[in-house]
Amino acid sequence: MSSGTADRVWSVSEHLDNILRQLKPLEPIELQLLDAQGCVLVEDVMVPVALPPFENSSMDGYAVRTTDTQGADASHPAVLTVIGDVAAGSGELPTVGPGQTARIMTGAPLPPGAEAVVPVEWTDGGTGGAPVVGMPAASRSPDAVGGEVRVYRPVGRGDHVRARGSDVAAGELALSAGTVLGPPQIALLAAVGRATVRVRPRPRVVVVSTGSELVPPGEELGPGRIHDSNSYMLTAAAREAGAQSYRVGAVADDAETFRATVEDQLIRADLVVTSGGVSVGAYDVVKEALGEEIDFRKLAMQPGKPQGFGFIDVGARAEAEDDGERTEAAPPEPERTPLIALPGNPVSAYVSFEVFVRPAIRTLMGVEPVFRTTVRAVCEGELTSSPKGRRQFLRGRHDPSSGRVTPVGGAGSHLVKALAHANALIVVPEDTTEVAAGSEVDVVLLD
Numbered sequence: 001m002s003s004g005t006a007d008r009v010w011s012v013s014e015h016l017d018n019i020l021r022q023l024k025p026l027e028p029i030e031l032q033l034l035d036a037q038g039c040v041l042v043e044d045v046m047v048p049v050a051l052p053p054f055e056n057s058s059m060d061g062y063a064v065r066t067t068d069t070q071g072a073d074a075s076h077p078a079v080l081t082v083i084g085d086v087a088a089g090s091g092e093l094p095t096v097g098p099g100q101t102a103r104i105m106t107g108a109p110l111p112p113g114a115e116a117v118v119p120v121e122w123t124d125g126g127t128g129g130a131p132v133v134g135m136p137a138a139s140r141s142p143d144a145v146g147g148e149v150r151v152y153r154p155v156g157r158g159d160h161v162r163a164r165g166s167d168v169a170a171g172e173l174a175l176s177a178g179t180v181l182g183p184p185q186i187a188l189l190a191a192v193g194r195a196t197v198r199v200r201p202r203p204r205v206v207v208v209s210t211g212s213e214l215v216p217p218g219e220e221l222g223p224g225r226i227h228d229s230n231s232y233m234l235t236a237a238a239r240e241a242g243a244q245s246y247r248v249g250a251v252a253d254d255a256e257t258f259r260a261t262v263e264d265q266l267i268r269a270d271l272v273v274t275s276g277g278v279s280v281g282a283y284d285v286v287k288e289a290l291g292e293e294i295d296f297r298k299l300a301m302q303p304g305k306p307q308g309f310g311f312i313d314v315g316a317r318a319e320a321e322d323d324g325e326r327t328e329a330a331p332p333e334p335e336r337t338p339l340i341a342l343p344g345n346p347v348s349a350y351v352s353f354e355v356f357v358r359p360a361i362r363t364l365m366g367v368e369p370v371f372r373t374t375v376r377a378v379c380e381g382e383l384t385s386s387p388k389g390r391r392q393f394l395r396g397r398h399d400p401s402s403g404r405v406t407p408v409g410g411a412g413s414h415l416v417k418a419l420a421h422a423n424a425l426i427v428v429p430e431d432t433t434e435v436a437a438g439s440e441v442d443v444v445l446l447d
């Protein structure tokens with residue numbers, strides 16, 4: 001497939017559109033709440049039982065009948081008989097009669113007879129003295145319950161009480177389909193009793209880097225060797241984009257090994273991302289191994305000129321190999337796994353990830369926004385190196401308060417340190433080769 005379009009130069013948007021057009025959101029599945037974090041809900045979740053499910057105290061204090069506290073002040077406290085304790089989780093509740101009270105803890109059900117809660121700080125806590133700052137721990141003072149309590153301030157009906165359903169009523173819509181589940185949404189689902197929800201899952205993204213020169217970090221470099229940084233960078237970037245990502249250790253430049261490695265990974269991949277081996281060298285292994293299925297393209301882009309995209313079709317391939325026996329049964333649907341091949345230069349790989357892979361991951365998840373935010377900013381330095389006819393993505397530090405962006409490092413696609421100090425990509429359009437200092441530019445925000 002690679003040869004057919006080898007001479008054509010694709011624009012950035014053509015390549016991006018071509019990828020996104022061929023991807024659709026993953027089929028929804030039922031997931032445990034925490035596994036659904038960051039995913040898009042595909043069902044409307046209704047509230048089965050009101051929240052709170054019962055009237056309860058919002059303070060540690062005393063559950064009282066309001067008339068018993070009327071007119072109470074520092075010199076004329078209401079003196080009430082303490083008939084028991086109501087802790088959060090209490091099932092059996094004492095009935096509070098006239099002149100009586102029960103100690104009550106935050107979140108505990110309001111006992112029958114009581115209409116309000118007096119915070120413990122408005123009482124003597126049963127000590128017979130001045131207002132207290134809290135209650136002694138029940139474990140240390142098992143005898144603290146009982147006796148009398150002095151209440152120094154009156155309360156009105158419903159004071160310091162959370163009404164049943166005051167958060168959300170039974171039968172109401174808790175969350176609608178399309179909501180992205182962050183921690184507060186997960187809290188609400190848990191609160192209404194949902195252990196699992198139907199969501200579009202995170203895409204499983206497998207990252208395979210290639211290159212016989214690559215050594216994992218932590219191991220010694222021999223002559224001509226470098227550490228594999230792309231597989232770490234891309235695995236982290238995929239995770240940050242919302243994917244569940246898997247890093248496969250760097251594969252040496254051997255087409256058969258690489259092909260076998262990719263095929264082995266397909267069982268756990270919704271998308272495969274490769275790095276390296278896509279240009280015109282003699283050891284460009286990705287091109288060699290996947291040339292039948294993946295379309296390798298030249299893009300009007302810098303960095304990121306060589307790119308590949310296509311589908312690895314394991315079922316069809318297995319069928320083609322097994323051309324002997326044919327059965328009456330319909331052949332299984334071949335699994336078609338999208339694969340995006342990125343160039344190996346680290347900055348090229350990163351920029352290509354941002355421009356093509358991140359939107360692809362978000363499309364598979366069905367989440368908005370698919371694209372990063374782009375803003376206009378004043379460029380602090382002049383830009384002189386933009387190749388004619390190619391969209392250039394330079395690294396920059398954007399200051400949102402001043403609306404200015406400062407280029408970091410140069411255009412070289414091996415400049416990993418500059419990349420690590422950037423928080424934005426400065427976009428120089430295809431028809432622009434120079435940008436004067438002080439001009440406005442488009443800036444893609446990376447954080």
Ligand SMILES: Nc1nc2c(c(=O)[nH]1)N[C@H]1C(S)=C(S)[C@@H](COP(=O)(O)OP(=O)(O)OC[C@H]3O[C@@H](n4cnc5c(N)ncnc54)[C@H](O)[C@@H]3O)O[C@H]1N2
Pocket residue numbers: 209210211213214226227228229230231250275276277278279280281284303304305306342343344345346348413
């Ligand atoms: N004659 C030509 N040569 C090159 C062209 C061209 O048009 N004609 N294009 C250049 C451009 S642009 C790019 S980008 C690279 C892309 O090359 P590959 O995708 O085949 O990548 P490799 O050759 O495997 O590696 C390039 C470079 O990056 C380093 N690298 C690779 N993988 C990793 C990794 N996992 N971690 C860290 N660094 C990595 C590798 O050592 C090379 O230095 O081709 C140009 N050549």
Ligand code: MOO
Pocket residue numbers: 301302303304305306343345348349413
């Ligand atoms: O396109 Mo390469 O990605 O310029 O370094």
